[in-house]
Amino acid sequence: MRAKYVLSEVLVGLWRNVTMTIAMMITMTVSLSMLGASLLMYRQVDKMRAYYYQEVEVSIYLKGDVTPEQRSALDGRLHADPLVKEVFYEDKQMAYENFQKMFQDAKDMVESVSAAEMPESFRVKLNDPKQFTAINQQYREAEGVQSIVDQQQLLQKVFDVLGAIQSLSLIVAAVMGIAALLLVANTIQVAAYSKRREVAVMKLVGASNWFIQMPFVLEAVFAAVLGSLLAGGLLIVTKVFVLEGSLQALTNLLTPVDWGDVWLMFPILAGVGGLISAMTAWITLRFYIRV
Template sequence: MNGLGFVWREALAGLRRNVTMSVAMVLTTAISLGLLGAGLLAVRTIDRTQDLYYSQLAVQVALDEPTSAGDANCSSPTCTGLREQLQGDPLVSAVSYESRDQAYQRFLRIYAGQSILQLVRPQSLPATLRVTPKDPTRGDALVAEYTGKPGVRNVVDQRALVQDLFTFLASVRNAAFGLASIQALAALLLISNTIQVSAFTRRTEVGIMRLVGATRWYTQVPFLIEAVITGVVGAVLATGGLVLGKLFFIDRLLSGRLISNAIPAVGMSDVLLFVAPLLVVVGAAIATATGYVTLRLYVRN
């Protein structure tokens, strides 16, 4: 295209002419996109954590004392009846039986070397039917259905136990998105204002351009390119910030003793291959849209 060089030079000149404003615009955009990126990483981590847990979580149907006692393979009529009923249930994908002895062995393994072992006898542990629901989020329906049946002591949906963790991650995500949208508004206003200032500074040039018959490509595209450069540079800075945040904050936090293995690590590929391209696209798109609307509303062509 003939005027590509012209348009590009004008856009760069515009950014240079008003350096302080350009820097403010880029930084605000970067922070906004960085927060958006953090929110996206949180979403991804939540999904992964849910996958990790849901594949292992089950609804535990604990059997009462008479049914639990001395039944090594669910041969009592009560237990068999319950198992068959569960296997025929449309909500259920698999059922397995864990006898009181097996439960005790697992308990010994998990809490090896801890003092709680001295308090626990096999008799205090129930035999259990471990039910894998077809849809992990529908565990509550199973709880409601099987609680109080003959031979059942209680029904526990393990998913409910880890709900707090998901609630925490979700609130991290919401906070990130909330801050991101406030920052995005600030970035939008700054971009819009900068374009107006830029257009005002160049009003003589633009006036002459219009007079000699320059098309919109020449009169308006330089301003749009200015905005797009801001969006893209902001996205690159935001990605850099996320990489640093991952290396020096998230990695350390997730490898800490408290939650190691409870939450899967955030990979570098998540930042660079998933979030970064999205930020560039979102940054450029928002900047272009803002620029276009500003030119339409405030700057005569």
Template structure:
């Protein structure tokens, strides 16, 4: 099989169907950009989840003099009740689940709150309004239910909270956004596949006399099909390269230069190195889909 002749035929087909090829390139570019964006979003969700799961705490808040919970009928938690909670945390049943425990007094909670709030709050806030609290880091955050069950309902304990529950809506929203991006990407990929198939059929129809002559001189179906498949692959490859550049630009300019400077509470973002991991997948998807679509289209046309 003469490679030079096949390549020249493929390039000739690209020139003849320039407008359709440009359409294929653009649709492939847009669809694969969505694919890459969805992959980066999923990587971002995983990175954020790992970061926060490792740092999320279970808080055991003791009663204050103002607490209205059923477990706080005695008012402010006594030293004995605080000691009971501490002893339970140190006990053989829970100790293997716990990585570290930090105890915060009412005064410390008050000081920490004032450090975050405007100065005028100091005029009406008092330490007595804040809970003494145990902040528990777990070895495995998925075991937080065990801690909650152990302390919920204890006399002197106002409430037990898993901080990770406040982040779940964020993770859920990001996951939905990922699914939306994937859905759009799938629709665009279907459009790209159909465009590639149409382009190949038009190219084959325009060269039907040449194909007939090649058949008469004994050219194999593989020899006839290969230039058409390469046309689709070339167009999809260009679109894939453009999509790869868009993914790199999204991470470099959108994430590194824009989001990092404006969203302080997220400290772990996807990096350019992560984008480079996505690029081979994007290019691979583009080439494989183009080759399959073009191959199927030209085989059907040759059988017709």
């Protein structure tokens, strides 16, 4: 009977103040979806790092006039180097084939270059991809070396962009979160005011504090959980229509977002939203309903 009482109080409370409830839910939805997006992005950057670090290579380009002795000396050094995991030699012809493949859409560009003009290179995988500087220092001045390029540095730029987007969405999440909490506090005040007679009687006859406060707190939690469901829905829509829709090309470059991670956002967002708004409601009540 008490559960039924509390539940009906919650629903009546939300309905009585329905415009505020909607405002509360919208801000919660935006805030929580931003939080969810930045969490997903965090996971994503992690996964991409792991993925690309396996693939990432250091390219040591050789000079056009490199002698076979210089080449084999380099090859020997690289094979003996403890920093190096794998070495792969790419000759002019292979470089040309790769070039053709990469720029197959730009015929003019392919035709303007011949195999002889392509640089030879050693493609080196490092045991620890972060050791690029050491490799660079050791081989930069070696005979026959033209330049050393670290793919990781290119990748880092991608990560920087992702990191910036992530920070931005966290900031939006925080700002909207504050707005949502203020709305929760306001809603609870209005609810407590509209039920002040009931509250006064309950205090008078000795209803326990949790019993008096529970409907108000649950009202806030209910709105937060609804908001988190909407936020989760928003994430799904984003994945289906944006990441796998209009941004398909970019998504292929990045690693795809797992459904598992998206589903995981539901309990996380509901938990975070529910807990924070319950605490906000409870703190607000401590000011408005004194024993």
